[in-house]
Amino acid sequence: MSRVAVIGTGYVGLTSGAFLAHLGHDVCCADILPEKVAALSRGEIPIVEDGLEQLVREGLACGRLTFVVGAAKAVPGRDFVFLCLPTPEQADGSADVSSIMGVIQEIGPLLSLGSIVINKSTVPVGATCAIQQALRRADVAVVSNPEFLREGTAVADYREPRRIVIGCEDEAAGMRVVRLFEPTRAPVVLTSPASAELIKYASNAFLATRLSFVNAVANLCEAVGADIRDVALGMGYDRRIGFDALQPGPGWGGSCLPKDTRALVRIAEAAGYDFSLLRGVIAANDEQYDMVVSKIQAMAGGSVAGVTVAIWGLTFKAGTDDCRHSPAVIIANHLIRAGAKVRAYDPCVNRAMPGLELCLEPYAACQDASVLAVLTEWEELRDLDFDKVATLMTSCCIVDARNLLDPEAMRRDGFRYMGIGRP
Numbered sequence: 248m249s250r251v252a253v254i255g256t257g258y259v260g261l262t263s264g265a266f267l268a269h270l271g272h273d274v275c276c277a278d279i280l281p282e283k284v285a286a287l288s289r290g291e292i293p294i295v296e297d298g299l300e301q302l303v304r305e306g307l308a309c310g311r312l313t314f315v316v317g318a319a320k321a322v323p324g325r326d327f328v329f330l331c332l333p334t335p336e337q338a339d340g341s342a343d344v345s346s347i348m349g350v351i352q353e354i355g356p357l358l359s360l361g362s363i364v365i366n367k368s369t370v371p372v373g374a375t376c377a378i379q380q381a382l383r384r385a386d387v388a389v390v391s392n393p394e395f396l397r398e399g400t401a402v403a404d405y406r407e408p409r410r411i412v413i414g415c416e417d418e419a420a421g422m423r424v425v426r427l428f429e430p431t432r433a434p435v436v437l438t439s440p441a442s443a444e445l446i447k448y449a450s451n452a453f454l455a456t457r458l459s460f461v462n463a464v465a466n467l468c469e470a471v472g473a474d475i476r477d478v479a480l481g482m483g484y485d486r487r488i489g490f491d492a493l494q495p496g497p498g499w500g501g502s503c504l505p506k507d508t509r510a511l512v513r514i515a516e517a518a519g520y521d522f523s524l525l526r527g528v529i530a531a532n533d534e535q536y537d538m539v540v541s542k543i544q545a546m547a548g549g550s551v552a553g554v555t556v557a558i559w560g561l562t563f564k565a566g567t568d569d570c571r572h573s574p575a576v577i578i579a580n581h582l583i584r585a586g587a588k589v590r591a592y593d594p595c596v597n598r599a600m601p602g603l604e605l606c607l608e609p610y611a612a613c614q615d616a617s618v619l620a621v622l623t624e625w626e627e628l629r630d631l632d633f634d635k636v637a638t639l640m641t642s643c644c645i646v647d648a649r650n651l652l653d654p655e656a657m658r659r660d661g662f663r664y665m666g667i668g669r670p
Contacts, residue, residue, distance in 0.1 A: 248272055249427060252321040252328045254350055256287060256314065258401070258502070258569075259367055259394050260331030262299060266405040268306035270430055275313050277321035287314045295568040295595050298402035322354045322362075327427065329392075330366045330378075340509035342371055351381045358382075363420050364389045369447055369507060372514055375414060375440035388420035391440045393447035398501065399566025408433040414443025448514065451507040452525055457492045458499045459531040465495035465668025466538060475668030476650070495667040497622055497648035498535035498574040500563040505572045536574060539620070539648045540581045542665050546618045546644040552586030557616035557640070559609055560623020560649070561593040561600075568595035575622035578648075579603055590616065594625055613639040624649040633660050 249272045253264040256278040264276040278284050283293065290304040306312025315321050322328050332350060334342040347368055358364070364387060366375060379389040391414030396404050411433045415421035418437070425435050436446070465475040475495055483490035499505075508529055515522035547554045563573035570576050579589050583602040590604045592612040599605060606612040609628065613619055613636050621628060628651060637643050643662040645652065650666045657664040 249326045250324060251275070251427075252277065252318075252325040253331055254318045254321065254328065254354070255331035255333070255368075256283065257331060257333060258294060258296075258398065259396060260329070261287070261292065261294070261303070262296065262396060262401045262405060263329055263331055263367060263394070265299060265302040265306055265312060266402070267427065268309075268312035269302055270427070271311070272427065273311055274306065275315060275321045275325065277315050277318045279317065281316050284314045284316050295566075296401055297399065297566060302402060318350050318354050319357055322357050322359075324359055326359065326362055327424070328354065328358065328362060328364050330364065330368055332368050334368050334370055336506040336509060339513060340506075341513040342369065342506070342510045344368075344370055344374055344377075347374070347378065348381055351378055355382045355384060358384060358387050360386050362387055363423060365392045365424055366390070367392055367394050369393065369503070369510075370444060371510065372441050372444045372448075374444060379416075388415065388417045389440075390415045390417075390420055390424050391443040392424060393443055395447075395450065398569055399564060405431075407431065410434045410436055412436045412438070412443050412446050414438055414440035416440065448507055448511040451504050452511050452528070454492060455499055455504045455508050455532070456525070456528045458496075458504075459528045459535070461493050462495045462498065462535045462667070463531055468668035469670075472670060473668075474670055478668075495650065496535075496574070496624075497539045497578060497667075498532045500572040500574045500577070502569060502571040536577050536581065539574075539578050539622075539646065539667075540585070542646045542648075543578075543582065543618050543620055544585070546646055546663065546665065547587075550585070551582055551618075553588075554586075554618070555588045555590065555616045555641075556582055557612040557619040558589060558591040559593075559612065559619065559621045559628050560625055561591055561596045562623050565624045565626065570596060570600075573623075574648075576600070578620070578622060590614070593623065594627065610635060610639060616640050617642045618644045618646060621645065621647045621649055621651050624651050628652075633657065633662070637661055 251267050251272045251274045253260050253276040256276050264274045268274040292300045332346040337343045375389055375391045411428050413421045421437055468475045479493040482488050512522050544551050561575045582589050590612040592606045592609045645662050645664050647666045654664045
């Protein structure tokens with residue numbers, strides 16, 4: 248058993264701490280918000296993530312997981328210190344690492360002799376070396392260990408990771424970190440800190456590229472009369488391509504892809520390389536938002552000014568309550584600026600949003616609506632009473648930006664239906 252500190256109890260930090268405790272380590276998680284620490288200490292988690300609350304409660308019950316206020320209280324006597332801190336996007340697209348550097352200044356003198364600092368935050372290439380220099384502790388190694396968690400399946404991703412990436416100058420320190428995760432039996436990539444940092448950015452950039460590509464192919468399908476479902480199926484059987492992330496949608500979003508793609512463009516610019524391919528991917532994603540708005544406008548007769556639009560789904564994907572950089576929210580804001588009255592329902596969103604009427608159930612969102620837009624792929628939306636939906640709407644028009652519904656069934660029920668890349 249190792250003694251571990253986790254600094255930051257956001258999405259990555261909380262999941263990391265809970266899982267490390269599950270593996271048998273003694274874990275102390277730190278946050279700066281006393282009310283959050285108190286809630287976590289009661290087993291109350293602030294995010295929607297399948298299996299995470301159970302994992303936290305398990306760690307609390309067996310005494311292997313504790314929460315404290317402040318990094319300074321967490322690190323003394325710890326063998327490993329994980330940095331799971333936010334690196335928000337700055338105005339120029341680069342990542343802001345000030346939170347990390349601030350914590351490093353705080354904990355540097357408090358670290359145990361021979362301990363290891365492990366950075367899981369998404370940081371610019373070279374940050375691991377910068378952290379090492381800022382520590383001014385020759386006895387403390389700094390290792391990069393980027394996270395590859397998917398919101399909604401983060402616990403499962405920790406249980407069965409596709410790979411564990413370790414970037415280090417000191418191979419012995421890197422192997423000590425590998426042993427923390429040994430029970431997962433995951434493949435290990437042991438490399439330099441710069442390569443580990445770039446693996447994280449490159450992975451997200453490639454996923455964004457794939458998603459933008461399939462959205463572009465879906466738009467082409469509409470132009471030539473093809474069906475994206477069949478096109479994606481035919482592509483997916485090619486083992487060089489595979490089936491993952493070949494579902495078109497309203498654009499990609501969330502807390503990682505938008506900021507990480509822009510950050511990688513900035514990293515490339517700083518190194519003197521024009522990453523025009525990735526800039527094109529980002530532009531294509533912005534165009535996808537506009538494409539969905541155009542579909543809604545077309546269904547409304549060319550303009551949404553004064554029109555009520557119902558939206559089902561506000562989170563950036565199903566299985567989470569995360570609305571950060573959500574395509575659904577971006578599209579809703581476009582509609583509001585165009586003069587639409589927007590009513591929205593999402594099973595995991597209950598906080599108010601400017602200019603938007605939030606409804607407690609999906610039918611209420613449809614009251615007097617001219618167009619219904621499906622923007623998040625919540626499975627429960629498939630099985631609703633669409634006869635009732637039709638009676639509530641002033642005109643029966645659906646824009647299904649997730650291809651969640653059956654077009655033929657919708658048309659039989661009297662709806663005008665538009666999906667993404669489907670006839």
